[in-house]
Amino acid sequence: MSQQPTAKTASTETSVTPRATDYAQWYLDVIKRADLAEHSSVRGCMVIKPHGYAIWEKMQRELDDRFKATGHVNAYFPLFIPLSLLAKEEQHAAGFAKECAVVTHHRLKSIDGKVVVDPESKLEEPLVIRPTSETIIWDTYKGWIQSYRDLPLLINQWANVVRWEMRTRLFLRTAEFLWQEGHTAHATEKEALEETYRILDVYADFAENVAAVPVIKGHKTSGERFAGALDTLCIEGMMQDGKALQMGTSHYLGQNFAKSSDVMFLNKDGQREYVYATSWGVSTRLVGALIMTHSDDNGLVLPPKLAPIHVVIVPIFKNDAEKAKVLEEAGKVVAELKAQGLAVKLDDREGMMPGAKYYEWEAKGVPVRIEIGPKDLEKGSLCVVRRFVLEVPGETEQDQRKRKKSFVPRNEAIAGIKPLLDTMQRELLERARAFRTKRSAVINTLAEFESYFANKDAGFAWVHWAGTHEQEDEMAKRFETTVRCIPLPDQIPAEAKGTGTCILTGQPSQQRVIMARAY
């Protein structure tokens, strides 16, 4: 689907830089044209605009329902973490030390008409703005857990966190971001491990069946593991440029935090034991994943299940008489679609050409557009236009545009919207899967590896790996690639199964891992 850029320059209001020209610029253009977010005046922080936030709200709803269905409840913990608390778990503190915002004062003062920090108001103990909440939560759990009857404790919170990143990108990495973080306590290692995997499945289910983004479930290597965790599980997606994106993580924390916060419980045998913990999260980064998986050179493409608006209706008329009739019919169509539980928008703005409206709603990713004009009233039909169709090789832009559009008898059209949305939802996942398959390769030697990643069409390399942390760094330096994950056994395609030898060291390897460039 390589659309021609219009004669107008990219990054004006009216066009998007084609992906083939500059993928990074395309990404920014899509966000701008779809009106999802913008840079704020605060370094590294973004403003999520209503349309972008609406997508996040849909994600929240879907995820929250799944968390509740697996027995979790929501709560809220403070934004501030006393420095001494953060420092309790050594590895954890070390992992986040370089990216913490710290509050040191609690008052401002006006001096010579200038507002400054009052030096008199220095805090006795600095407060760290949470980069994640393990420490404050485990400090709190200490008071909640006494016996095995208090377990498991299954709590989630929706919150913002701050990580003072050096380089930021809208949605993918910002200094402040929104996320959910689950923190659970269990009586046994087995239960905690089960929880870690259960949540991973929830994430994968959400990614594939709601966001229509195929993911691979796996373990992180020790180098990429969450600071303080014994094991980090993740879901990894592939973006349209072949790069990997970590879309969610689920950590098995063992007894690390229980020990550092001294959280013990009395088991059935009357013995005191440290509890076992998990934590897990997904963030607004998912919006970035959505953009980079489905969208095209016309702007945003959304899976219907996450589209804030399912159907936009554009009325067409030449004079007041036509306008009255068309709007009357449009009103009826809106009502009938809403009665089906669909989110419908009637775009009755005046003084705007219909074509301009089409482009705008396409850029915003609305899955279906219905055009209603005098001719439709005559024929008793509706013009139904899909946001995308699956590509046919060699097809011209004109032909594809025709294929997106159909004229359908009115009632049939209205009844057909839901099935159409289901079809589109399914097609997006299929298309993304096919893309990932095309851009994945089983690779056996370093030479092969090198030539694979020298190619622009590189993606996921399935390789045997038995290297150390340092050797991973070496691969990163040479090829800009990292081990994205050590896939779970059932995630490995047939052609990549089996044992072998490490592509770097030649040492025996039990299974293949995924190496790729990553965001």
Place this chain on the structure above:
RNA sequence: CGGGGCGUAGCGCAGCUUGGCUAGCGCGCUUGGUUCGGGACCAAGAGGUCGCGGGUUCAAAUCCCGCCGCCCCGACCA
């Protein structure tokens, strides 16, 4: 923190090299009219501490010094 770039109307920019009329252009915005099945047109308008602070000069968006902010590339990361 290192390298690069940029700050002029809501957005995108020109002007700066070589100081000089009232600081311009495109988009957007407002009003009126004609349009309306893939990005309309005409006319009339509104909108500016030229990032901030000093300095040089008769005169600074333009030259000099200092500061601030943002973006891009690298080291850190969801």
